Amino acid sequence: MRSIAVVSGFTYNVNPARILFGLGASANVAAEVSSLGCSRALVLSTPFQASDAERLAANLGPVAVGVFTQAAMHTPVDVTENAMAAFEAANADCVIAVGGGSTIGLGKAIAYRNDAPQVVIATTYAGSEVTPILGQTENGLKTTVRHAKILPEVVIYDPELTLGLPVAMSVTSGLNAMAHAVEAVYAENRNPVTSLMAVEGVRALRDALPGIVENPESIEARSEALYGAWLCGAVLGTVGMALHHKICHTLGGTFDLPHADTHAIMLPHSAAYNAPAAKGEMQPLTDLFGSSIGGGLWDFAKSLGAPMALRELNVRDVDLDHATEIATRNPYWNPRPIESQAIRELLQQAFEGRRPE
Numbered sequence: 001m002r003s004i005a006v007v008s009g010f011t012y013n014v015n016p017a018r019i020l021f022g023l024g025a026s027a028n029v030a031a032e033v034s035s036l037g038c039s040r041a042l043v044l045s046t047p048f049q050a051s052d053a054e055r056l057a058a059n060l061g062p063v064a065v066g067v068f069t070q071a072a073m074h075t076p077v078d079v080t081e082n083a084m085a086a087f088e089a090a091n092a093d094c095v096i097a098v099g100g101g102s103t104i105g106l107g108k109a110i111a112y113r114n115d116a117p118q119v120v121i122a123t124t125y126a127g128s129e130v131t132p133i134l135g136q137t138e139n140g141l142k143t144t145v146r147h148a149k150i151l152p153e154v155v156i157y158d159p160e161l162t163l164g165l166p167v168a169m170s171v172t173s174g175l176n177a178m179a180h181a182v183e184a185v186y187a188e189n190r191n192p193v194t195s196l197m198a199v200e201g202v203r204a205l206r207d208a209l210p211g212i213v214e215n216p217e218s219i220e221a222r223s224e225a226l227y228g229a230w231l232c233g234a235v236l237g238t239v240g241m242a243l244h245h246k247i248c249h250t251l252g253g254t255f256d257l258p259h260a261d262t263h264a265i266m267l268p269h270s271a272a273y274n275a276p277a278a279k280g281e282m283q284p285l286t287d288l289f290g291s292s293i294g295g296g297l298w299d300f301a302k303s304l305g306a307p308m309a310l311r312e313l314n315v316r317d318v319d320l321d322h323a324t325e326i327a328t329r330n331p332y333w334n335p336r337p338i339e340s341q342a343i344r345e346l347l348q349q350a351f352e353g354r355r356p357e
């Protein structure tokens, strides 16, 4: 008989969520607004997706009482204040966010202030739609809050709405999603269910992203990627993140780097750093990518044409000492102790885009 071990104890706080997944799921927006007890929605988007937001509002008719298309990366507080004014001027009673993490962040920022119910139509793989976390910026400073009011009430995943996500963004956004799941398998407060979701999320994205690169209009690949993104986002919203997210947040904030690209570049290196300390937890991921998780993720990212080196993002090598200092300051819990010299070497590898050994 195979030997079995005692299941480690755990505490699992599940985020309440209503998820509608599938082709055509976005046709249900009006019914979802109504089931929340609402009837006057402010539709949100970035300027880039303004036409999607306008089209949705036109389809919704009187349920859409306004459209605000100025959502921006990192949720600047002055944009939120303008959106709050639009919400009040339209006498809205809920928000509908159509887009990626930037638009979703704006909807969350409104809900954090006035508890407006949120319907989110997620069109990237970043995962913000299923987390109770809001990062916002004011005077160049990004702060993060976690609160039940921030978690969107309804999330709609309609693969058709992701067909227009440019290939390069699909790749980096998909790797960003994978990074949530990679950190979830070794999270301090992981549990058997979050680990299953994390591995399945990475598996789905591993299978889907090459298909998107080959044919961005492949509905099969798009739906598989979105399914994986949901799983990866769900674990991001449930368990704690570690070294990888700490490095990406501090580098992103200090050097004003693009969010998804930074995650994409750093992931193989942070995974390689933690692999010796979380061998068992990471084994199912190693099995998905080959003999070494860091090298396997690096090969995978390269095969997709992802950015591979921090220097491509205009980080300079003279910045690396400072980057090490801020990445190691007030560290998040991490399975492997944070060793400054090893983090400096990790950043050097990521700067040059070298394959981690």
Ligand code: NAD
Pocket: 046, 047, 048, 049, 072, 073, 074, 075, 099, 100, 101, 102, 103, 105, 123, 124, 125, 126, 127, 128, 129, 131, 133, 134, 135, 161, 162, 163, 164, 165, 166, 169, 173, 259, 260
């Ligand atoms: P994004 O929302 O900034 O989108 C990038 C651009 O792509 C935007 O112009 C957007 O309108 C456009 N776009 C999005 N989907 C599209 C589609 N299907 N077709 C065509 N264009 C599309 O990018 P993101 O990576 O999703 O979000 C990044 C932001 O989200 C960052 O500010 C990050 O901090 C935040 N974030 C927050 C959490 C959280 O839990 N709080 C999680 C992940 C990311």
